[in-house]
Structures are given as structure tokens and as C-alpha cells.
Amino acid sequence: MIDEHDDVWDRRVAGGLAFLRRRLSGGYEVDEFGFDEELTKALFHPGLRKLQRDWFRTEIIGSKNLPEVGGGLVVGNHSGTVALDALMLAMACHDESVGHRHLRLLGADFVFKMPFLSELARKSGGTLACNPDAERLLTSGELVGVFPEGFKGVGKHYRDRYKLQRFGRGGFVSAALRTGVPIIPAAIVGAEEIYPLIGDIKPLARVLGAPYFPVTPTFPWLGPLGMIPLPSKWLIEFGEPIHTEEWADHADDPMVVFNLADQVRETIQSMLHALLEKRPDPFGA
Template sequence: MADAKVIPFGEEPRSRRGGKRARGRGSSSPSPSSSAGSGPHSLSSVPDQPDGVEDSMPNDAPVPEQAQSEPTSEPTEPHAAAPEAEGPATAEGATGDATGDAAESGGGDWDRRLAEGFAFLRRRVTGDYEVDEFGYDKELTDQVLMSLIRPLYANYFRVEVKGIENIPSDGGALVVSNHSGTLPLDGLMMQVAVHDNHPAGRHLRLLAADLVFMLPVVNELARKAGHTLACAEDAERLLQRGEIVGVMPEGFKGLGKPFGERYKLQRFGRGGFVSTALRHGVPIVPCSIVGAEEIYPMIGNSKTLARLLGFPYFPITPTFPWLGPLGALPLPTKWTIQFGEPIPTDGYPPEAEEDPMLMFNLTDQVREQIQHTLYKLLVQRRSVFF
């Protein structure tokens, strides 16, 4: 007889256990004696052992207890394999439940949106909404106007905002920005930038030129969006209420400047915005916008058409008016809007607004800070469109 070795039941190869389970499901079970004599755990089938083991186990030695108790442990094997058989069904059931929950959640979300939409329409029809003394409709701006402008802001111009923390979380402030782009889209993009990125959810109230409020439809939409006339009286009333007020001192001089003078700031007027800030002690936040200069490269100006239409200029670009309405589509440039360090004005005496030298110095300081930031952003820009 070859050398024998006793193999504990727990170390039995899986392939042999599988064959044993198949026999266990038959109509009859093998007896312990037959299992010990000719089954998979027969001593004759066990590999040879090292020398010395054969002498210690005679041929007529009884079968070890571990081999005899083998059939009694068979019922535990199907239970061990049960998780494998039930695994796919359980996973399928879990997936089905998750899908059902997602569908139910999606349906509830759509129901909520529809309910909010119908409630909004009901308020508009019945007049159950509020506007302030300037005509600003906060609900319409947040839910409709911003939603219409946001795709242009996020997907078309891909605006990147920097320094939004420089706008105070409460109280009034005056945001002073450069102005460019032939059409005043930079003001709208700046308004969305503050609305969507400021941690306190603040709104920017822009001061607009007289022409904006002379155009049909545009006049009403500008009022609803919170714009007001660019005059000291309106600006002061907004600042007294603790609003963030935006002003672009270049006006039409910056908006309609030739493409060859892009990113070169024009004259900032007489510094009326500085006087307003000093009077109310609010900080001045310089803002620099890169990307707007290239949306409509203005290579010419038809002064005759401008006079006939009552416009300050009539732009001629590489695409307009040659391509008709298609030429009015702005180029998809990459924008960056950076809000600079605020310039405090609350430390000056009340009579400071009457000091022309102080007014000039503060105006020049704001202008230089915006110009310096423009140059810095232009150096960092990889491409006009990326």
C-alpha cells in the first residue's frame, strides 16, 4: 500500500465537493462504509505521504472520523452555494428597485416643476407679483430672463469669473467696469456672473444709457431686469437701499470704439460715479472684462446711417451687414470677468466729494486698476476662442 495521508474535510478540493453534491441529490445516498472504501476520500486515492507514515498506519486501520462524518456535512454544502445561485436574482431585483426609485424621483421632479410653472403663470395673469419703484421684477428676472441669458453666458461665451468674493455680502457697492463689444452684451454677462456666482446671491442693478429706454420692448425688459437710468439720483437711491450698482463710465465711446483700439480704455467721463460713492461711503469694485471686444470686430462706422436711425454709431463688421441677420450673430469668444480689490470710500470726510483733485485721483486709480487687469488677463489668455 502506498503511503497514506488523512485529508481534513475542510481542505477537500472544490471539484470533488461538486461531484459529491451531485450524488447527494440522487434518489439514494451512499453509506458511510462505501464512501470510505471507494468514494472520493478513499485511502487508496490519497497521495503518498513521507516515509514513516506508512508504518504508523496499518492496512486494516479504521477509517478516520473525519472521513466517516463526511456525509453528515453534505446538507451544509447547498446552503453554502445558495448565495451564488441567488446572487443574479438579487442584483436584478436591486437594479429594478433603483430604477423604479429613479423613475419615481424623476416623475416627482417634473410634477414639481409643472406645479411651479402653473403657479408662476397664475401670478402673472392675476397680477399677484411685486415690482419695485424702478420697475424691477425679481421673480421674472430669476425664473425667466436669467434662464434665457444663461445659455449664452455658460455655453456660448463660457464665461470664467474671478474675484467674486470682492463684492460685499451685504450693503451697497459700486461696480465699475470697462465697456466694449458694439452691443452691450458685456453688461448682461456681468449681471449673470454676479447673480449665479456670489455666495450671498446678490443682484447687480445696472445703470443704462438713455437709448436703452427709448427702444420698444428693450425698454420694458431692461426695467424688469433691474436696469435704471444712468443718473446720479437713481444710483443714490439704489445705494441707499444697499444694492449692488453697476456702471460703465466709458459709455458709447467704449462700446463703439474701432477694433484696432480694443482693450484700450476710453475717458471715464467726469468721475460722477466717484462722487456718488463718496457721498454714501460705499466701496468701488473695479471690474475687467476680456472677450467682449472680439464678438463684433468693428472695422468701420457708417455715420450717415447712424444719424438717420438716431444711433451713436452704425457698426460695420466682417459679417455685418454683408450676411444680413446672420451677420448679427456674435463670435463665440472665451470670456473672463474679474472683480478686483474694492477701493474703500468711507474714510473720507463728508466734504470730500467737492474736492476736484480727490475726485480726479480716485477716478484715475479705478481706471488704471481696470486697465492693468485687462493687460494681465490678455497675457494669460491662450486664445481668443479657447
């Protein structure tokens, strides 16, 4: 009689060997942006899923607001010193959406200037945060993720936690208007506490070509151990979609773009306040 545990193990080994054969022979697909879906699901997702569910104990709210098919622009707040919030948002979209949709993240120039980091970003579905790339993805029916605060959000001081920074020039709104896709506001609570930023060594940041060099209660004092994120409790909420069809002819109107960007920003800020009330203890169960 075949042991069920042995049968499962045999299937895993066979699947792993088949995966290696495909990787070595080049028998896998990569899209025009460099996205490798097979590698992402096999290599990146398991660890990120474990981090999200077990370490951050993440609760996902409003996943029904993600479009089942077609393009959509997910706009989130950005924080946490290291941009784990982007990865956790992508995992929430994949695991909780109908059809397990991949969130194609838009990243800053800095990300794609780093050799190893650039390759990882491309393989996992990321691309440069510019309107041409965003519009091509949206037009082809992809779910795209953007963080309009950029480094101003992810690198802000801990005392400014959950206070949204300026949203730039609203390029994300123009992309949504030109492609006619809905904008889905997303609020992320929990990332602010994983690496509380208490200082920035600017001279060292300039030497490294980085936007900042963080000082937290654990880094750089504890060395590599200081890079372990604190186990804060996370809440991620997807808000009601903001439909853009009625403004389709106003993608180049600065006033329309500014007003809509401001509406998205105020919506996310209100969502953050509501989530913080649901989570009075940052490190509670």
C-alpha cells in the first residue's frame, strides 16, 4: 500500500524536476516587460505568502472591489522604509481576487538602476513608473499598482506615519483616463511599524546613490538582524472603484487630473483613519 505522504512527496519532486527542466531548456514564457509568471508563482510567492499570513497576520478587506477581468489601476499609500508594502499588496491582489490576478507594480527609476534588484522587479512583473508603460499594461487588460507618494512616502519619518505625502503631478490619473480603467484606492496599515524610521544618514545615501540611508531602532545597530521586519499587524483594504469613463476626454486637462488625484488621496487617507481605529494595537493579534 502506497503511503499518502510518500505519494505527495513524489509528486512534489516530479513537479520540481519538471520545473528545473523547463528553466534549463528555456521552455517558459516571459512577456514584453520581462514578467516571468511561472518563476513568480514558484519562487517568489511562497515566501511572500508565508510572510504575509504568518508574520504580519494580514487581514484583507474589500477584495471584491478588484475587477474580475480587464484593466484596473490600484493606487496605494506607501511606507515602511523598505517597500514591503508593495509586495504585500501584490500578494493580496493575487490570492484574494477572482482569477488570482497579478498586480503589475510600477517602480521608481532607482529600482531599475540596481542590477540584481532590477532583474527581480522585471521577473516578478514590475516595470518603470512612466505613463507609456502603464498605459500599455492597462490597455492590455492588466491590473497595475502605483504608489504616487514614491520615496516621499516610503522614506518618511516615523512621527509622520499614516499621513499621506503629496501625490506628485497625477500621472497615474492621466493613464487611467486615457485607458478608461477604474481606479481602485488601496489603504495599507502595518507597514509603518516594520522598520520605524528615526533618522537618515544623508552623506552615506549620496555615496550609495540611494534616496536615503535609514536609521531605525534596530538598523544598522544590529547588523543583518536589524533587517528583520518587526511583526506588526497588517490590514489591507481595497476601496470602491472610481470609474473614469466620464472624464475620458480630459486626460490632458490639469484641473481634472488634479481634482481626481486629490479625490483618490483623500479617499485613501479616510480609509487609513478607519483601519487604524480597527487596529488599536500595532502588534496585537
